[in-house]
Each structure stands twice: as structure tokens, then as C-alpha cells.
Amino acid sequence: MGEENKVTLHGQLFSPYVKRVELALKVKGILFEYVEEDLNNKSPLLLKHNPVHKKVPVLxxxxxxxxxxxxxxxxxxxxxxNGPRLLPEDPYxxxxxxxxxxxxQQVMECTVKIFTAEEQEKACEEFYEKLGVLEDGMKDMFPGGIEGGNIGLLDILILVAFGAYKAQEExxxxxxxxxxxxxxxxxWVNTLLELPLVNETVPPHETVVSFVRFFKQRITNAQSQ
Structure with a gap:
């Protein structure tokens, strides 16, 4: 890869926002270098490239x-x-x-509230309400139903938002x-999870379960302080 065309992704393994970008690059067939960042010890390059938020992803x-x-x-x-488009050509x-x-993105934020809010029942109600609206909206967007084919922007976002749902439920x-x-x-989510490109990008179920357990323990520790 020529230096003038070099693509580098600064990320973190379990960041859903990083996973969005990684999937998009693979859908497009773009070769890239991946740099794992430790957000507890941010690299000089990360601070240089993203001095405002100091977080990943950075392309x-x-x-x-x-x-x-x-x-x-x-x-x-x-x-x-070149390759499949992530967004439609038509402006509308x-x-x-x-x-x-x-x-x-709003639904995804509601999902996080379910795991972090002390009033879980209230967080669940908000999540299910927004999820129902999303379901109806996607029926209008895809009147013929969802088929496994070219992956677009909404496919990437829905996959990253809910791809770990089985581990989270467990x-x-x-x-x-x-x-x-x-x-x-x-x-839709399960159709996407079966695609080869997704399989090679998403961590194995048990790895995700281990991370979610670690995440849960951190929440428990924080709430008990």
C-alpha cells in the first residue's frame, strides 16, 4: 500500500463505534492498518489526531x-x-x-441504559418503545423485507447495535x-450475523460473553461505591 493511500484505523477491540468503521472498510474492500489503543494510556498519535475528544475511532x-x-x-x-455504496445515490x-x-443511535443509547441505570424497568420501557418505532420504520424502509445482500449503512448500524444481543441477554x-x-x-440481525464478512469481523460468542460479564462487574462495583 503506497504511503499516499495509507489507511489506518485507531480503535479498541470492543468499541461498537470502532466496529462500525471496521465493517465499512471491509465492505468496501479497503486495505487498512489497525492500531489498538489503550484509552487509559492514550498514545501520542491518538491525542494528535483527535485532540478534542481524545477517543476512538480515528481514521x-x-x-x-x-x-x-x-x-x-x-x-x-x-x-x-468503488464497491457497494453504504448510502443510496438518491438525495431523498x-x-x-x-x-x-x-x-x-438513540435506541443503542437506550440499550446501554438498561445495563447501567439503577431503574432498569423504566429503562426497559423506554428501550422497547423506541425499538417498536424502529421496527415500524424499517418496515416502511424495506417493504419487501430484509435480504442478505450488499451491506449498507443501516445494516452496519443495526448489526453493531444488536449483534451482541445474545451475550447481553445471557x-x-x-x-x-x-x-x-x-x-x-x-x-435482520441474525441474517447479517451469518454473512462470512461479518463472521470474520465479530468476536466469538464466548469472547463477547466474557467481556459483557466484565462490563457488568464494573457497573456493579461502581454502583456499590
């Missing part, structure tokens, strides 16, 4: 840093026009994808995706 292309996962995803799609269709991308004992209540999202 460095031709020596120029791009930050914030959704911004990076659009940059990737606009820079490398793109606007709809952008809208639901932001909404998936550790926290909370039902996240119900095939009867949200059949489209449940089917």
Missing part, C-alpha cells in the same frame, strides 16, 4: 485524520466510490437513511430482541 487517510464514527462512514462512502433516500441512522437476563414483537429486526 487516518493520507495522513489526515477523520473522527466520529458516522462522519467516518460517510467519508469512506464518498472517498471510495439518503436523507431517510441519515434520519434512521440517528434514531438507531449475562444481564433481559430480553432485548423478541422474534414475535420485533420480527423484522430480529431476522
Amino acid at each position: 487516518v487517510h493520507n495522513g489526515k485524520p477523520v473522527i466520529e464514527s458516522l462522519v467516518i462512514l460517510e467519508y469512506i462512502d464518498e472517498t471510495w466510490k 433516500e439518503r436523507s431517510k437513511v441519515r434520519f434512521w441512522s440517528a434514531y438507531i 449475562v444481564f437476563g433481559v430480553k432485548l430482541l423478541d422474534p414475535e414483537k420485533t420480527p423484522l429486526i430480529h431476522s
Whole structure:
């Protein structure tokens, strides 16, 4: 890879925001170097490339840093026009994808509240309400249903938001995706998880379970202080 075309991704193994970018790069077939960052001991390069937020992901292309996962995803799609497009060409269709991308982010934040909030029941109610809205919205976006094919922006976001749902349900004992209540999202996520490209990118189930247990223990320790 020539230095003028070098692509580097600064990330952290279990960051969902980093995983978004990693998937997008692989969907596009872009060769990249991955640099694992320790956010407790941030590297000089990370601080140089992202002096404002000092966090991952950071994509460095031709020596120029791009930050914030959704911004990076659009940059990737606009820079490398070969291969499958992450967003539709039509401006109106793109606007709809952008809208639901932001909404998936809200649902994802509600998921985190379920695991971290002391009032878990209230957090679950908010999550299920937003998930129901997302289910209805995706029925309008994909009236013919979800099929395993080219992976677009919404596929990446929904996969990263819910790809670890089985491990999360196992550790926290909370039902996240119900095939009867949200059949489209449940089917969508599991269809994506079976794709070879996703299989080689997503950590094994037991590895994810171990991390979620570690995450749960950290929450328990913090709440008991």
C-alpha cells in the first residue's frame, strides 16, 4: 500500500463505534492498518489526531485524520466510490437513511441504559418503545423485507447495535430482541450475523460473553461505591 493511500484505523477491540468503521472498510474492500489503543494510556498519535475528544475511532487517510464514527462512514462512502455504496445515490433516500441512522443511535443509547441505570424497568420501557418505532420504520424502509445482500449503512448500524444481543441477554437476563414483537429486526440481525464478512469481523460468542460479564462487574462495583 503506497504511503499516499495509507489507511489506518485507531480503535479498541470492543468499541461498537470502532466496529462500525471496521465493517465499512471491509465492505468496501479497503486495505487498512489497525492500531489498538489503550484509552487509559492514550498514545501520542491518538491525542494528535483527535485532540478534542481524545477517543476512538480515528481514521487516518493520507495522513489526515477523520473522527466520529458516522462522519467516518460517510467519508469512506464518498472517498471510495468503488464497491457497494453504504448510502443510496438518491438525495431523498439518503436523507431517510441519515434520519434512521440517528434514531438507531438513540435506541443503542437506550440499550446501554438498561445495563447501567439503577431503574432498569423504566429503562426497559423506554428501550422497547423506541425499538417498536424502529421496527415500524424499517418496515416502511424495506417493504419487501430484509435480504442478505450488499451491506449498507443501516445494516452496519443495526448489526453493531444488536449483534451482541445474545451475550447481553445471557449475562444481564433481559430480553432485548423478541422474534414475535420485533420480527423484522430480529431476522435482520441474525441474517447479517451469518454473512462470512461479518463472521470474520465479530468476536466469538464466548469472547463477547466474557467481556459483557466484565462490563457488568464494573457497573456493579461502581454502583456499590
